[in-house]
Amino acid sequence: MEADFQQRSKDVIAKLADSKYGTTAFESEKKSYPKAMIDFLAGNRARAIAFLQSEDADAQNHAHTLGIDFYSGFTLKGQVRKYFYFGKYLNPAYRQRMKKAMQIWTEVDPLTRHFPYQRQFWQKSTDNCDTWVDCRNTDNLKAMREVAVYLFAEESGNEQTRKIYKERISHNVRTLYQIGQGEWDSENYLGHTITSYINLYDFALDPEVKSLAKSALDWFFASGALKYWRGGFGGPSKRDYSQGNCSWCSLATHSLGLYFGDSPLADPKPEPDEIHLITSSYRPPAAVVALARKQFQKPVELLNSKPTYENWKLGGDDAPQFYETLYFGNTFQLGTLAQGSGGDWNGFKLMAFNTERGVDYFIAATGTDPTKISTSSVGGDNVAQYRNLVIWLNNKPQVPFQFFLPKSAKLETDNGVTFIRYEKTWLALTPINLKVEGINHKATQKMSDRYPIDQILTATGTLKTISGFALEVGERESYGSWQQFKLSVLEKSRLNLSQIHGGIVEYRGVAGNIKLKYQDSGLPKVWRNGQAHDWKNHFAVYQNPDGGKTPIYLGWKEGKLSVDAGGYNFQTQP
Structure with a gap:
């Protein structure tokens, strides 16, 4: 499995090498930072580092953080890996400026600090923010924000903010194991949530937080494995944009397929976001890989539940x-x-x-x-x-x-x-x-x-x-x-x-x-x-109606996930 993962990773790097990065305007780092990081791995180091430490296109809007952009969730995800993984290749002065900026940014919870104006995310956007950090609360954007604030608070020694975000992350992970994810099985956004928690797993110093990150990733990959098959992603899903109805068409398949493979076709158009996975030490459990490859006795039926989207609100956990x-x-x-x-x-x-x-x-x-x-x-x-x-x-x-x-x-x-x-x-x-x-x-x-x-x-x-x-x-x-x-x-x-x-x-x-x-x-x-x-x-998040726990089981509010596939058994809880 590891050899196959490494080969698929090399294929991704080869296909994305020498690409145009784009800009750093607003949240363009969603694509441009990952492209530059991939290009670094392809050998174009000087070009990639020059871009990663170039002055932000909107630096004047980030004067409070020394010109470093810590605003949009997608930008934050790239900033995390840029600093912690590629930091040793950055100019020492630039890296020090980033650290000083994150110390200022996390001195108190940036979600409680306000500008005298709102920032608009896109034309006709209705969920704009006046806070120091992206306030959007979709599961994937929330994960990007909370992981970045936690890691930057930990790095800069802002202990009060670190503890606030540790508790928020802990609550989110416990919720997964109790009732599931509000943005469940999204063919478009599952990969973005995964890569956010990959950052937390790779760079958190607190062993409890690293363990929480692993629990979250094990859960996300198990849920994705159930819907992934041979490069496709099927079954019911939340936030389905009708774009993923063919092999390697949904965004989720790029992240999942890097680990799961099992397709007659190589991913023809990999996503730059795979840089987070390629450079990570995380690997999904063998039982989860076998689940994705459907290595269990068939036919089998599952009766599963999905929570309301804003499941953190009062009554959100009463019933699916x-x-x-x-x-x-x-x-x-x-x-x-x-x-x-x-x-x-x-x-x-x-x-x-x-x-x-x-x-x-x-x-x-x-x-x-x-x-x-x-x-x-x-x-x-x-x-x-x-x-x-x-x-x-x-x-x-x-x-x-x-x-x-x-x-x-x-x-x-x-x-x-x-x-x-x-x-x-x-x-x-x-x-x-x-x-x-x-x-x-x-x-x-x-x-x-x-x-x-x-x-x-x-x-x-x-x-x-x-x-x-x-x-x-x-x-x-x-x-x-x-x-x-x-x-x-x-x-x-x-x-x-x-x-x-x-x-x-x-x-x-x-x-x-x-x-x-x-x-x-x-x-x-x-x-x-x-x-x-x-x-x-x-009500169970995952259950076999015959009473067994094969290939996957997670009871409603029971908090313990079990996966049994391919001759492997994996059990975990946060």
């Missing part, structure tokens, strides 16, 4: 906000949320094995904007899942549905069922008061720049009441052959609409059944294989 079902077949992994997609969360995503590309995707959503396929919703979605079976209902009149799938998938319709054939994974889509209209070329064209090898299948509800679909997913291990799958579904699977006027739909698959009663508000009523599902039994 999201209830996830995640199923791993031999050739696919399928995840849903009970409330479907909406806002900035994705509530339905399937990844299927592809020999050449790593994975292909199948995504279902209501709505008509294919460029926002992951989070698109007209509202009112109810979803139920039992293992490889799904029912999705919506009560909007003539509701539009859209489905994202590769152009390589083969489509057939037989007795009203749309069969979709991936390389090794097979889908049977049964409409419920829904007219499947076929491939929508106009919608496909809208997303072709991002997804040139994928397409959009559209469908529309036929009534002014409930409509949707049932889905059955198969593969050779469970159904034999493609022909046997189709025959079995047509002969044995049954859709029961006898109570649809009461909002009840049941789908009986070849093995097992799922039943859903539509609810206008709150969670749907669900019966999984004949058993009424009690959502109060779905």
Whole structure:
């Protein structure tokens, strides 16, 4: 594993060497500092160091910290590694100026010190700050701020500020092990949170804080390992921007894939932020790597929960906000949320094995904007899942549905069922008061720049009441052959609409059944294989419904994570 990590690291350095750094204007250091640091490792030392210690483009706005920029979270993350890892290569006078600046900056908590004006992060931004440090509280930006303030307070001897931030960091890490992360499994931001805690792990002097950093990283990598597969990142996720629905497309895959690999394709466009990982001594536990590589007995189902986004607020830990079902077949992994997609969360995503590309995707959503396929919703979605079976209902009149799938998938319709054939994974889509209209070329064209090898299948509800679909997913291990799958579904699977006027739909698959009663508000009523599902039994952050703790387990407010995969067992708590 270490040899593979080192080789992937060399590939990243080679691909990013000699690149243009950019500027230090505002938070441009988000990209420019990591690019310069990567270039340093590539051998262009003089050029890289000259840039890293050049006068900041906005130095006049940082006169209070001697011209050193300690403001934006993304800038802070780069400043930390610049000072602690590359510091010995900096001009001694510049390094001393940085240390003096951080002493001034952390003399008291910079979040409590104010300018007489606000700083705007971007045009039309509404979360601007008048504080001495970035006040934004998304999980990833909060981590950048708290880690940087802690480390700079520790370095400059400002003990009171160090203790304040040690407690904040401790609280955040304990929360992960109690109820999970508010910005959960983000295909866009998980890597930014990871690289923040990598800084803390590498440079904290207090052994308790270093241990907290390791606990946080073990948790983040375990959560990422569950959704990572062969260079892809799938299943439900928070802050999903519909940009990551192909191998190596989501930002999270760059950080995770550097450790996990297991893809037929090398990362074609690595992120400069990987500098933090390449130069770090942290390594995820072997059990977590095996989890990412899906080295556990399949099929297996997990019932997981996700907290409300601002889980630190009063009542934020009373109950989960999201209830996830995640199923791993031999050739696919399928995840849903009970409330479907909406806002900035994705509530339905399937990844299927592809020999050449790593994975292909199948995504279902209501709505008509294919460029926002992951989070698109007209509202009112109810979803139920039992293992490889799904029912999705919506009560909007003539509701539009859209489905994202590769152009390589083969489509057939037989007795009203749309069969979709991936390389090794097979889908049977049964409409419920829904007219499947076929491939929508106009919608496909809208997303072709991002997804040139994928397409959009559209469908529309036929009534002014409930409509949707049932889905059955198969593969050779469970159904034999493609022909046997189709025959079995047509002969044995049954859709029961006898109570649809009461909002009840049941789908009986070849093995097992799922039943859903539509609810206008709150969670749907669900019966999984004949058993009424009690959502109060779905609180665990990670759990196997069969009662075992394989491949991952973390109970609600229990505080102890267990990962069992690849012949390795790992347990940890903060």
